[in-house]
Amino acid sequence: MQADTRARFPLNLVSTTSRVAWFTGLSGAGKSTLAAGLRTRFVSHGAAVAVLDGDDIRDGLSHGLGFGPEDRLENIRRIAHVARLLSDQGIVVIVAAVSPLCGQRSLAKEIIGPAYLEVYVNTPMAVCEQRDVKGLYARARRGEIARFTGVSDAYEPPLHPDLLIDTSTCELPSAVDFLFSSISEGGQAVA
Secondary structure (H helix, E strand, O other), rough: OOOEEEOOOHHHOOOOOOOOEEEEOOOOOOOHHHHHHHHHHHHHHOEEEEEEHHHHHOOOOOOOOOOOOHHHHHHHHHHHHHHHHHHOOOOEEEEOOOOOOOHHHHHHHHHHHHHEEEEEEEHHHHHHHOOOOOOOOHHHOOOOOOOOEEEEEEEOOOOOOEEEEOOOOOHHHHHHHHHHHHOOOOOOOEO
C-alpha cells in the first residue's frame, strides 16, 4: 500500500506563492499573540511556518541596534531579508514587528516582493496601554524611555493594508480564523 504524500493543507496554499504576513501596530496591539495563534493554525494544516517576532529579533539578529531612524530601518531590512529567504523555501512567514513608519514597511515589501501581505493590527492605544504588563507606556510617558512608538516617537498607520484587525473587538479564536483564511487566500479584508 502506498502512502498518501499529498499536502495536508488547503490546495490554495499549495498553488500560490508562500506568504509573508507582516503584522504592524503599536506595542501591546496583539501582534505576537496573533502570530502565535496563527502559527499553530498553519502547523495544524501541515504548513511549514516561521514567526519572526520583533522582540526576539532585537535580542539576536539585531542586537546592538538602537531605536533611531537608521537603526530602525536596518532592523526592518534584516527582518525582511530573513522573511524573504524563508518564504523562498516555501515557508509561511509571520512577522510581528511594530515597524512604525510607512517607509520601513515599503522597504520590507520591496525586499519580500509579491509574497508580502501587510496586516495592520489597529488596536486603540488605550487598550494597548492596559495590556502593557512591562509598564513601557507609563515609563515612556514619564520620559524614562526615549523614542517609544506612539508616545514619544511616531507611528504612521498603513494607508492601504491588505488586512486590518482590531484585537479589542474580537476574541483570539475568531481573529485567528479570520487571519488564517485571509492569508491562505491572499485577499484583502477587515475584521
